[in-house]
Amino acid sequence: MGCLICAKHRGAGELAGPVVWRDSLVVVSHRLGGFPGYLFVETVRHVPFFDGLSGDEVVAVARAVHTAGRALRAELSPLFVFSLIAGRGVAHFHQHVFVRHPGTPEEVDWTWTEAPVVSEPEIDALCERLRGHFSG
Numbered sequence: 001m002g003c004l005i006c007a008k009h010r011g012a013g014e015l016a017g018p019v020v021w022r023d024s025l026v027v028v029s030h031r032l033g034g035f036p037g038y039l040f041v042e043t044v045r046h047v048p049f050f051d052g053l054s055g056d057e058v059v060a061v062a063r064a065v066h067t068a069g070r071a072l073r074a075e076l077s078p079l080f081v082f083s084l085i086a087g088r089g090v091a092h093f094h095q096h097v098f099v100r101h102p103g104t105p106e107e108v109d110w111t112w113t114e115a116p117v118v119s120e121p122e123i124d125a126l127c128e129r130l131r132g133h134f135s136g
């Protein structure tokens with residue numbers, strides 16, 4: 001069975017969300033669904049876990065996560081921008097970068113599953129604005 005994230009990078013499979021930015025080492029994409037402000041930074045190369053990254057990939061991931069966080073803060077004015085590496089679901093390196101929107105109930109620790117959602121065109125428009133932060 002193939003890797004869902006490798007498939008995603010080919011624009012296929014159940015995880016294929018809008019791509020915000022990519023270079024030769026990393027891909028930044030928005031999670032599928034209507035929750036605005038949930039990004040993934042993934043290595044282009046299939047490497048299962050963060051301890052397998054090359055030095056160049058470490059730098060590329062760190063820069064992309066930092067830019068993603070700044071872009072989310074600039075575009076969405078969230079209460080927080082969180083980032084984490086877990087990798088329990090799919091063994092292809094990916095780092096989550098996501099916001100906590102104003103109005104999130106206090107009892108929600110991380111992911112607000114009942115959050116208000118926006119339309120797909122609104123997600124695409126957000127991705128276009130986020131993309132502008134990566135140029136350069």
Ligand SMILES: [Zn+2]
Binds near residue numbers: 005006045046091
């Ligand atoms: Zn993969």
